[in-house]
Amino acid sequence: MDLTHRPRRLRQDGIRSLVSETSLEPSDFIAPIFVDATTDERVPIESMPGHERVPVDEAIARVEEVRETGVEAVMLFGIPESKDPEGTRAWAEDGVVQEATRRITSETDAYVITDVCLCEYTDHGHCGPLAEELRGESGGGGVPEGTCGHDGAVSTDTMTVDNDATLESLEKIATSHAESGADMIAPSGMMDGMVGAIRGALDEAGFKGVPIMSYAAKYESAFYGPFRDAADGAPSFGNRRHYQMDPANAREAIREVELDVEQGADVLMVKPALPYLDIVSDLRREFDHPIAAYNVSGEYAMLHAAAEKGWLELDEVALESLLSIKRAGADLILTYFAETVAEGLSAGS
Numbered sequence: 253m254d255l256t257h258r259p260r261r262l263r264q265d266g267i268r269s270l271v272s273e274t275s276l277e278p279s280d281f282i283a284p285i286f287v288d289a290t291t292d293e294r295v296p297i298e299s300m301p302g303h304e305r306v307p308v309d310e311a312i313a314r315v316e317e318v319r320e321t322g323v324e325a326v327m328l329f330g331i332p333e334s335k336d337p338e339g340t341r342a343w344a345e346d347g348v349v350q351e352a353t354r355r356i357t358s359e360t361d362a363y364v365i366t367d368v369c370l371c372e373y374t375d376h377g378h379c380g381p382l383a384e385e386l387r388g389e390s391g392g393g394g395v396p397e398g399t400c401g402h403d404g405a406v407s408t409d410t411m412t413v414d415n416d417a418t419l420e421s422l423e424k425i426a427t428s429h430a431e432s433g434a435d436m437i438a439p440s441g442m443m444d445g446m447v448g449a450i451r452g453a454l455d456e457a458g459f460k461g462v463p464i465m466s467y468a469a470k471y472e473s474a475f476y477g478p479f480r481d482a483a484d485g486a487p488s489f490g491n492r493r494h495y496q497m498d499p500a501n502a503r504e505a506i507r508e509v510e511l512d513v514e515q516g517a518d519v520l521m522v523k524p525a526l527p528y529l530d531i532v533s534d535l536r537r538e539f540d541h542p543i544a545a546y547n548v549s550g551e552y553a554m555l556h557a558a559a560e561k562g563w564l565e566l567d568e569v570a571l572e573s574l575l576s577i578k579r580a581g582a583d584l585i586l587t588y589f590a591e592t593v594a595e596g597l598s599a600g601s
């Protein structure tokens with residue numbers, strides 16, 4: 253056979269790594285950590301094998317474990333000791349994330365990113381205070397009687413998160429995180445104008461140098477299920493589709509992300525990652541900013557579940573998933589696989 257083109261020439265052992273287009277480093281990863289004010293012991297998260305909620309007293313130890321694998325950055329999520337309709341514990345000076353951030357940033361070299369959202373702090377589990385007319389109907393506080401069926405179905409036109417009231421809370425949260433020493437602020441609530449509001453508040457409080465990583469294209473995804481158990485942030489009724497994006501939409505992601513760019517976002521995130529690699533790739537083409545992708549709890553849980561059954565080889569599928577996310581155009585990857593994959597990379601596997 254006289255073939256001119258034989259792509260297999262470049263797939264031989266000696267040359268494969270020379271022509272490899274994508275490589276992963278432990279420094280590409282951000283490890284999510286759950287700090288829980290309701291416990292004084294580490295509590296395993298059942299649907300996310302290998303992950304735990306840790307008390308504030310264990311926060312430094314937890315971060316040191318991450319750093320030992322070569323991963324340099326962590327994303328902190330908090331589970332507060334109490335919840336209310338407004339989520340006031342989210343900006344408390346002695347709040348769980350504020351306290352953990354103070355300790356971690358003073359005792360370790362970790363780069364600390366804080367998730368700025370209200371869903372773990374509100375008693376109804378939505379990402380901001382509910383609109384006035386609803387709270388009026390319910391007599392001041394919770395979910396209105398009669399709109400929340402036992403099946404959890406609620407008609408979205410009878411309730412909503414109050415966008416502009418939420419912005420005021422997000423400003424307070426972000427500022428309190430920065431005051432506690434957070435290196436970067438990551439708003440995840442998908443409120444209109446959130447990046448601009450937070451940028452303004454940080455600048456005014458003297459934190460001009462603290463960057464914002466916006467969860468810029470965050471979809472209303474069923475892949476967040478295990479996280480909502482882990483962080484106790486499931487909406488007690490309804491869903492988040494009136495603020496998070498419709499999984500059907502790709503062009504809308506560009507418009508949504510453009511707004512965050514105009515408002516001063518420093519890093520642009522797509523979430524989830526694997527089912528949305530087209531969006532990662534679109535953003536990589538459209539914007540020069542660093543692109544982050546969040547390989548979410550459900551993406552982690554499904555590989556673990558299949559591996560437990562012996563149907564997939566965990567280390568291999570984890571590595572291939574993260575490599576694909578990077579190949580699609582992500583510079584930073586938030587992933588629950590951060591530690592195990594980083595260890596594998598360092599061991600040269």
Ligand code: PBG
Pocket residue numbers: 367368369370371372440441475476477478479480485547548549550
């Ligand atoms: C909201 C938030 C969520 C996740 C990160 N930040 C949950 C949600 O929007 O319901 C999900 C992360 C994951 O699934 O790993 N603060």
